[in-house]
Amino acid sequence: MKPIVTFEKVTKRFDDDTVVLDDxxxxxxxxxxxxxxxxxGSGKSTVLRILMTLEDIQxxxxxxxxxPLWHEKxxxxxxxxxxxxxxxxxxxxxxxxxxxxxxxxxxxxxxxxEAPIHVLGLSRAEAVKRAEELLDQVGMSAKRDAYPNxxxxxxxxxxxxxRAMAMRPKLxxxxxxxxxxxxxxVGDVLEVIKDLxxxxxxxxxxxxxxxxxxxxxxxxxxFFCDGRILEQGEPEKIFTAPTEQRTQQFLRMVLKE
Amino acid sequence: MLYGIHWDLSNSWTFAxxxxxxxxxxxxITVLATVFGFLIALVLGLVFALMRSAPMRIVSWxxxxxxxxxxxxxxxxxxxxxxxxxxxxxxxxxxxETGIFAxxxxxxxxxxxxxxxxxxxxxxxxxxxxxxxxxxxxxxFRDVIIPQAIPRIVPxxxxxxxxxxxxTPILSAITVLEMLGVSQIIGARTYxxxxxxxxxxxxxxxxxxxxxxxxxYLENRxxxxxxxxx
Numbered sequence: 001m002k003p004i005v006t007f008e009k010v011t012k013r014f015d016d017d018t019v020v021l022d023d024x025x026x027x028x029x030x031x032x033x034x035x036x037x038x039x040x041g042s043g044k045s046t047v048l049r050i051l052m053t054l055e056d057i058q059x060x061x062x063x064x065x066x067x068p069l070w071h072e073k074x075x076x077x078x079x080x081x082x083x084x085x086x087x088x089x090x091x092x093x094x095x096x097x098x099x100x101x102x103x104x105x106x107x108x109x110x111x112x113x114e115a116p117i118h119v120l121g122l123s124r125a126e127a128v129k130r131a132e133e134l135l136d137q138v139g140m141s142a143k144r145d146a147y148p149n150x151x152x153x154x155x156x157x158x159x160x161x162x163r164a165m166a167m168r169p170k171l172x173x174x175x176x177x178x179x180x181x182x183x184x185x186v187g188d189v190l191e192v193i194k195d196l197x198x199x200x201x202x203x204x205x206x207x208x209x210x211x212x213x214x215x216x217x218x219x220x221x222x223f224f225c226d227g228r229i230l231e232q233g234e235p236e237k238i239f240t241a242p243t244e245q246r247t248q249q250f251l252r253m254v255l256k257e
Numbered sequence: 258m259l260y261g262i263h264w265d266l267s268n269s270w271t272f273a274x275x276x277x278x279x280x281x282x283x284x285x286i287t288v289l290a291t292v293f294g295f296l297i298a299l300v301l302g303l304v305f306a307l308m309r310s311a312p313m314r315i316v317s318w319x320x321x322x323x324x325x326x327x328x329x330x331x332x333x334x335x336x337x338x339x340x341x342x343x344x345x346x347x348x349x350x351x352x353x354e355t356g357i358f359a360x361x362x363x364x365x366x367x368x369x370x371x372x373x374x375x376x377x378x379x380x381x382x383x384x385x386x387x388x389x390x391x392x393x394x395x396x397x398f399r400d401v402i403i404p405q406a407i408p409r410i411v412p413x414x415x416x417x418x419x420x421x422x423x424x425t426p427i428l429s430a431i432t433v434l435e436m437l438g439v440s441q442i443i444g445a446r447t448y449x450x451x452x453x454x455x456x457x458x459x460x461x462x463x464x465x466x467x468x469x470x471x472x473x474y475l476e477n478r479x480x481x482x483x484x485x486x487x
Contacts, residue, residue, distance in 0.1 A: 052385075052388070052389050053388065054385050054388060054389070087391060087393070090388070090389075090391045091391055093389075094389065094390075095389040097382060097385065097386065097389075099382055101380075101382040101383060101385060101386035102386070103383065103386070103387075103400075103401055103405075103483075103486075104405065104482035104483060105401075105404045105405055105480075105482050105483030105484055105485055105486055106400075106485070106486045106487075107485075107486070107487050109487075110486050110487055114390070114392070114400060114486075115390035115391060115392055118392060118393075118396050118400075119390065119391045119392060119393075145487075147482060147485070148482075149482055163390070164389070164390075167390060167391070
């Protein structure tokens with residue numbers, strides 16, 4: 001089976017010349033649920049942001065299925081992607097942000113139906129039907145007409161998940177979905193993500209520090225350090241018998257928290 | 258006598274009462290200049306703000322220069338220039354229109370900064386979420402950015418509305434008979450300046466208080482989170 005995501009010798013530098021990813025290779029198979037872990041600043045979120053086209057790349061090629069994401073094939077060679085190409089490619093990918101980024105001027109329902117109507121071209125009725133199913137799945141049907149500012153962090157994040165799901169992405173990414181939440185909210189949100197993982201055979205890429213959650217939801221855990229994957233494997237193996245010293249150190253630290 | 262209306266010089270009170278209709282004719286011009294000048298500033302300011310934040314430098318840099326130039330030169334010079342110099346190159350506008358345009362141009366430089374600051378103040382995460390949902394640029398502006406920027410922009414624009422009212426007397430420099438110009442003529446013809454000038458001051462105060470109150474009312478009714486979309 002061909003991978004849904006491929007990073008091929010990707011280098012990402014920021015304007016101030018900090019190198020975040022250097023010659024980075026990475027693949028995700030369809031249906032796989034991958035957790036990225038590692039110290040902050042190690043480039044985990046950057047991987048997600050590159051796939052969401054929020055950050056560009058300097059070298060290498062990123063593929064989504066067979067198509068380059070940041071490039072277009074022109075006359076047999078790869079040229080930088082146009083906005084039109086990015087727009088087309090973005091349809092494959094969805095993202096849930098650490099700080100939810102719900103639109104505060106829209107009701108919960110409008111947050112979810114906005115893009116399906118204006119991007120996917122659904123009728124309002126179809127979009128509302130889809131949104132109501134998703135709201136039901138994330139347990140937020142009662143808040144359909146509320147505005148985001150009246151919701152708790154955990155509720156906001158569940159709406160944000162529904163909003164991303166409404167676009168039916170092939171790959172759904174979560175960028176530290178629970179790290180901005182109060183501790184008592186974390187469980188609910190993780191439960192929602194686990195349910196989605198079991199009900200849909202969605203490919204997921206998750207940045208999180210929640211080890212118990214990673215163990216339940218992931219097929220593969222990648223330990224990220226200094227812009228590369230130091231160690232990866234099944235969660236059981238990474239959590240119980242890490243071979244790298246940095247992984248051991250990190251896990252001890254996370255467990256202590 | 259002015260505009261066919263006679264004044265009554267028996268005492269200050271009758272004088273004051275008799276020139277009210279004359280001053281109101283001047284006030285009409287003041288209000289006209291304010292309203293149209295401000296409308297130009299609102300529209301042109303938005304155009305400037307968008308051009309200034311354009312990704313192409315060939316657009317953004319000249320715009321920036323024009324904004325700085327307009328902002329940092331006196332309104333009176335711009336006014337004289339438009340009124341006395343442009344006719345030399347074949348562009349002649351009536352005095353009132355010239356004045357309205359000069360006010361609008363000057364204030365569009367201010368309002369463009371207000372727009373820019375308001376748009377910039379919408380958190381980056383909102384743009385990122387819109388992009389992640391694949392919303393186009395226009396749609397993102399229309400449904401996400403502008404509705405959230407408006408509550409941040411309106412209060413600052415309001416200050417400029419009050420300020421533009423107070424700047425209208427400068428139009429008397431190019432023969433526009435707005436309130437101050439009218440009162441000066443009354444003063445010159447009667448040798449009494451105190452009454453007409455005091456009344457003009459009071460009339461300006463009334464105008465600015467009305468404007469400020471209206472805007473505060475609007476401001477309080479604007480939801481902080483942005484213009485709601487259901």
